[in-house]
Amino acid sequence: MTQPIRRDFFTDGNGGTRIEIFDELSETAKAALHTFFRRVGTPHLMDEVVLPLFGDGDSQVFAAVRDRPWPPWGLGARNIVAFVQTHLVGDGCWGLSPVHVADEDLTNVGLCAAVYKEALETLAVDPNAEVHYLLAEGSRLADLILRRVGFERTEDAFLTEAARYLTYRAPAGELLQGLGLAEADTVDVLAGALDDDVFELNAAFHNTIYLGSRAEWVVDRPSVPSEIARLVRGGHYSKPAGVPTGTGRYERDAIAEVAQGVRQFLAEAEADEFRAYVLSRESEFKPATVQMSGATDPVVDERVRSSLVLDELGPYEALFTERIKEHLQQVGGRMNHPAFPLGRIELQVTANGDRDYFGMHRDSDGGDTRELSFVYFFPGEPRRFSGGELRVFETVLENGTVVPTDRSQTIVPRANLAMFFPSRHDHEVLPVRVPSKSFADSRFSVTGWIHRQ
Template identity: 80%
Template sequence: MTQPIRRDFYGDRNGATRIEIFDELSDTAKAALYAFFRRTGAPHLMDEVVLPLFHDGDSQIFAAVRDRPWPPWGLGARNIVGVLQTHLVSDGCWGLSPVHVADEDLTNTGLSAALYKEALETLAVDPGAEVHYLVAEDSRLVDLAMRRAGFERTEDVFLTEAARYLTYRAPARELLKKLGLAGPDSVDVLAGAVDDEVFERNAAFHGTVYLGSRAEWTADRVSVASEIARLVRGGHYSKPAGVPTGTGRYERDVIDEVAQGVREFLTVAEQEDLLRYVLDRESEFKAATIRAHGADSAVVDERVRRSSVLHDLGGFRALFAERIREQLEAVRSRLGFPAFPLGDIELQVTANGDRDYFGMHRDSDGDDTRELSFVYFFSAEPRQFSGGELRVFETVVENGRLVPTDRSQTIVPRPNLAVFFPSRHDHEVLPVRVPSRAFADSRFSVTGWIHRK
């Protein structure tokens, strides 16, 4: 016998609510988000957490919105009542914030569940996508809630000065099913039109995640342990090639000192021709090599780098050299990089397929003529890969040695974006996920080095 659906206290209120997904933030959207977090009593979260994560790329904000009746535009038109943020942590792995709500919606299970459902469905487009949480090792309540929701506790450990955390992981698609959110649509979930078992399961899960995370953003001291800790991008996984664990702050305001981007580097026709040229030469791509400092020859070493390269750019070599020369002076000036006599421009095409990456390295130790490094991103549209961010660390000279600082910028591989940075800067390409494993769906780039004469 089917269990009757009970009326929900929040049903009428949620009936006037819609869910909006932000991939970009307008000034009016930012104002609405600032107002929301002020109402929750945590206004600092926007500047200290939400915006830095969002600007790092591969992050989305899911917001429950109640529009004012008139005028339905301009400042104040969006009344945000719930927020959930996702961000890529590492290859195919996503961190999800708790569902943030104001006090009047703390027991609004339909609102929390609907936001979470929208986020999971977006992630689950990639069949291999996983949701990860960091849970304190001796947790009891959160451990129970996670395991009942289908999470697996792993021995992947993250240490802070306050506690030791273990990684809990669950496939996004399975989590949807386990929470009972795969069947009903978001409108029914918002209305509370689910049976008692699904309602109770979501109430327990979302309430526990919210309360277990709360100490982290309300405590005055960073040494206070929260039962659930925020996942740091690239931080909790020990990746190949010695990429440091738990290092690197992503500060938007240091981009001018680390790297410079140029949008719309090629015309639409030139982009299409370039992609066609590359796809027609799939058989000519060779395994990428590395040359260790002081070594006589380059070798293939997948512990450090896994990708394939094409050295013959045909007529595109002259095109890219011309565009680089056109942009060079302006880019050099914005970087604060000293002028140098222009020499050779070295170029190649790189294809990053499923599980490819390039560990932390630098393109010059000062013993050669490379001055600036160059990366131009392109791919098939719509994009069929995830990950593959370029992370560039500011690198300075200390006691005669080049040393990376904790100032860095993660750059999402957006089509038709060219990036310039000093060749001495340490940098890495984070792992790429290509679910189809088709060459045509790879993360492509034209990479190169600008030499002094």
């Protein structure tokens, strides 16, 4: 029998709460997070965990925020009341922190579930995304709760001086289902409008993750094991039957950056006019195509690439071509890319809407004339999407074959930023989330390919 849905003690307090996603941290955002961690009694976590994970890239913070009533801006405007951080630990594998809340919200199940739901929904845009936790061997409560919501225990082991840990994994989308949150609206979750079974399941899950992890950041003795251990990037992590990441096979300092950027690529007026022009051509955008190996014609294949494209820049074609030429020598030198006789420049506009992405690919295998790839970002301000980072992997030539290395650079799509990188580099566009589903709120970019003559 379905349990009745009812309000709870925290419903009114959660009413003025919104979930904010940080994929970059401004100084005011850092101040708000510092204040939050000081208030919950763990001020060291900000400098020892949160910021280092952000520095590694592929990390986002999801925070429940209650704005002060007036003035609702500037330093101190955000009052953060709940926090969870995601970070990539391997190919498609994500670690999630416990949901941190102040003492007065430790039993605020709606608040914890809403923040965690937003994080899972962002990850689940990628159908292959998995959530991983490390549980100490012999765990009983954590093992029981994680398996109850859909986690699989694997024999992928990790040893520390304190304990032996096993990897528990669950697809992000299935975890949403397992927690009973897939069909629930975030506003309803915040209000605690969950039936008793779902409410109890989320309470057990979040309290177990929080308490099982607590020893790791509270007990200052490495010999004391924590039942749930923090995930680290690289190392032993891989998908089943996959190749572990972070092997360091090509570690070296010869290349400072995989890609090189130019800020303020267009004048402010030019950027505004160009964006208005693109928005006015919405009806002309077509589904993006890919060139499959061995095929003669490009095809639409959303298993590889999902987006809309506009193949003509109209009156702005010449502007972009000339601006690219102006910066070409400088960025090529910074990348240590050999000079080449300049040929044609291809350009197209891409709009990435909700759940769009572009899987790992390279623009050239050396068999064509593409030398450098170019991406110019022009999202609306403020950005009304999350995700969509461009991740570029370094490659090297090994016995005449292009081989990817473990080095990568993740670029947040900031307005009026242009990036250049060698076309032989593997790269991808991470999944995009556009809550409004509006075309104008999409992740917009100009993609180009600079050919040798």
